[in-house]
Amino acid sequence: MLGTLSADELAVTDRDIVGARGLPSRYYSEPRAVAYGRDQVLATSGMCIGFASDVARQQAVPVEVIDLPLLLTTDAHGELRVFHNVCRHRGHVLVAKPGRITGAIRCP
Numbered sequence: 380m381l382g383t384l385s386a387d388e389l390a391v392t393d394r395d396i397v398g399a400r401g402l403p404s405r406y407y408s409e410p411r412a413v414a415y416g417r418d419q420v421l422a423t424s425g426m427c428i429g430f431a432s433d434v435a436r437q438q439a440v441p442v443e444v445i446d447l448p449l450l451l452t453t454d455a456h457g458e459l460r461v462f463h464n465v466c467r468h469r470g471h472v473l474v475a476k477p478g479r480i481t482g483a484i485r486c487p
C-alpha cells in the first residue's frame with residue numbers, strides 16, 4: 380500500500396539542498412505510484428520522448444514511454460508526428476523496429 384506521506388517524510392523534502400532528501404522509494408517503485416505519475420502527471424503535461432533530429436523524413440521510430448508504445452515519425456513534408464503504436468482492433472504493435480515508412484501504416 381502506497382499510503383500518504385507522513386509529516387516527517389514530507390519535512391525532509393523541504394530542507395535546504397544539503398539536508399533535503401527525496402520522497403520515499405515506494406513513490407518511485409510501487410505500481411500504484413507509477414500509474415498515478417503516468418496518468419495524473421505525465422499524461423496531462425508535455426514531456427520529451429525523443430529528438431526530431433533522430434527521425435529522418437518518412438522514418439518511423441518506435442519508442443516506449445512509461446509502458447505506452449508510441450511511434451515517432453515524420454510525414455512527407457518533414458512534419459514530426461507521434462502516434463500510439465498499436466492497432467485499434469487488438470492492440471497489436473504496428474511498427475516493431477525503426478525504418479522507412481512508405482504509404483499507410485498497417486497492422487502486421
Ligand code: FES
Pocket residue numbers: 466467468469470471486487
Ligand atoms: S489485430 Fe486486427 S487490425 Fe491489428
